[in-house]
Amino acid sequence: MFAFLVFVFHVQNSGLTPLFGSERLSSLLAPLVFGVELFFALSGFVIVGTLARASRPWFFLIDRLTRIYPVLWVGVLTVVALSLLSGREAPATYQGWTLALYTLANMAGLPNLIPVPLFLAPAWTLSYELCFYILGSIYLVARRRWAMNLFPLLLILSLPIINTHPRTLFFLSGILVATRYGRFLRIPGIEKMPALALLVFLWSWSSAWTYYIEALEPPSYTLVGWMADPHILYVVIAFASATLFLDALVRGAGWESTFLRSQVALYFGTISYSFYLWHPVVMALVKAGLKGTGLLAIAGSLSQLLLFVAALPPSIVVSHASQRWLERDLTHFIRSKLRREANVSARPVRAEAT
Structure with missing residues (x-):
């Protein structure tokens, strides 16, 4: 569902004539980009569960890295290949070793962590996923080997990331829900209405983010920069409502939870x-095809609707294939191989009988 919100946002920001020529409708759809924050919240929830299930820190890293890398690798290489074939825009503007190193950095999910250009646009979120995976691994090592609970310390260590990249704040929403501390944010009467919580989140975070982008300047261009401003109230409301939204879904509250348990919703959750x-790559190709055939010009004020209808089916088909062959088959192969090697290396060495 969250990915679909981002899909709609990308259609709305495709540079085509606004639907029915209405700028007001475009402004109403603009907050859908914040489906990414809900992705972060869901990731925080999943990370806690994965930490609880992992028998070793190494297995936690294997599980998480093999979850994101196979699709990322193929996606980045596809973007590079398409750019080189067209000869336009990045990555085709780079050559030789520069292109090779930038490609490897993108395949490792390092843009935003180091100063290299981003090739696959949605992959910017994975840079911050990696940071939280590393913190999770440190937590497991300390917990399993030294019986130390470093969670408070690691939470403090994550604050600089959250401060300079405020959208990552919502990882903590997922962590609160997974550790059941989210129950303290429940509001009687609203705690069973996730749709209302979602709308409040989109409104409040959109209001906060608009101020963040338009009014703040470095060094205030951080979460701390909000602290002395009344707009921090929007941030508090957004964080609480996002946490409340995820908490309600996890508890199965509301008709939204019933819908998310349907076969259609479960399928889209899987892919x-x-x-x-993949959808931005597919959308760019579809848009180029529609433009080349002149259909976008004919559609006029319905061009965004045409792009939506034309790009959604192939995006689903490509995502289905990617989920089956990359997320499932390739990931299973890599995990089994890495875990086998980890078990062999961890096996105690016995002295030979003399």
């Missing part, structure tokens, strides 16, 4: 990661 990474 959501692949859909999130």
